[in-house]
Amino acid sequence: MAEEKKKKNSSYISGKESRKISRFNRRVTKKLEKDRADAGKDPALYTVQMKNPNNVVEFDNVCTYFFTDVGTVKAVDGVNFNIPRHSTVGVVGESGCGKSVTSLSLMQLLARPTGQTVGGEIRFNMGDGTALNIVNTPNAVMEKIRGNKISMIFQEPMTSLNPVFRIGEQVDEVIQLHNPDMSDEDIKARTLEMLELVGIANKEGVYNMYPHELSGGMRQRICIAIALACSPTLIIADEPTTALDVTIQAQILDLLQNLKDKLNSSIMLITHDLGVVAGMADYVVVMYAGRVVEKGTAEEIFHHPMHPYTIGLMKSKPVVGKKVDQLYNIPGSVPNPVDMPDYCYFRDRCEMRCEACKGLYPPEIRVSETHIVSCYRYQEEGEILGYPKSVNVEEL
Secondary structure, rough: HHHHHHHHHHOOOOHHHHHHHHHHHHHHHHHHHHHHHOOOOOHHOOOOOOOOOOOEEEEEEEEEEEEEEEEEEEEEEEEEEEEOOOOOOEEEEOOOOOOHHHHHHHHOOOOOEEEEEEEEEEEEEEOOEEEEOOOOHHHHHHHHHHOEEEEEEEOOHHHHOOOOOOOHHHHHHHHHHHHOOOOHHHHHHHHHHHHHHOOOOOOOHHHOOOOOHHOOOHHHHHHHHHOOOOOOEEEEEOOOOOOOHHHHHHHHHHHHHHHHHOOOOOOEEEEEOHHHHHHHHOOOEEEOOOOOEEOOOOHHHHHOOOOHHHHHHOOOOOOOOOOOOOOOOOOOOOOOOOOOOOOOOOOOHHHOOOOOHOOOOOOOEOOOOOEEEEEEHOOOOOOEOOOOOOHHHHHH
């Protein structure tokens, strides 16, 4: 009974503490919104240079936090990775590890003022020798980039499409918004061209249909057509095959791959389906509890995984032709995002922990030209690049 009471009290917040958290959240979000507005007044404050001009996007120590009623949730905390030109980068990890929040930070689609990118830079290559730091870019500029230079294919096509508008109107809207000089006839022709491009045979008929008249696979194709209507530089595919059956999944992934090559775009593929990543990605980024724990080429991650979490993910997937009584399950659970430990987030679940794991959070260690892992077991054989930097919200 006493133990049950103690457990209950550990997650209990008194009215006094709740009011204190609310006051703190209001003060911090008000300051962050003011800083964002001030940065948007001068283009020099959000215009930057890419570290490598061959990258489309560079995530540099990005920290995205949510200021909730129970405390600050560090959804993305010191994330570093790049998306090279004309390549597919797969971002994998279990639900709640920060994959989608990373992409929403890039699109500036966070639920503000509660959700804020409080630190780091997201550098986007504009293709003309300049780059923008998306964190400080004002809404007026983002509206020209979103859907035009960067587009997103959302997770659930039925909720992404508006049920009261016809398919043609929804695709037309995107083209019209970013090409105001185009005539109505040209816009319709472009829409029909996009519908044909995504493999819809009856394009004239589908143009006049409502979303509920189409199957899941057809709706997902419409979402892809909307995303690619303006030939974007970067396509963010957030779980693009979640609601689809296996045969349609394969068609959608083939379609994405072909369109990427046709448009010379890059893809940021967010998924927890390792089979999808193995078939599509050139590079893989493994996330756990809001941080990148390992990144490298698809071959390195799938054939030579190093971080215990990545090894656990690989062990937990079924293998064709191999019969097992039970799939491997990583023991334990993810730490509380409101109160993250200062040591390795995976330590309490790790079956390979060593003496060094008792120290602070491990640094990023480069073990080959393209393979980077955050694990103390490789500190002797690799080059230490640095530590992910968290933001102290008390100092904001």
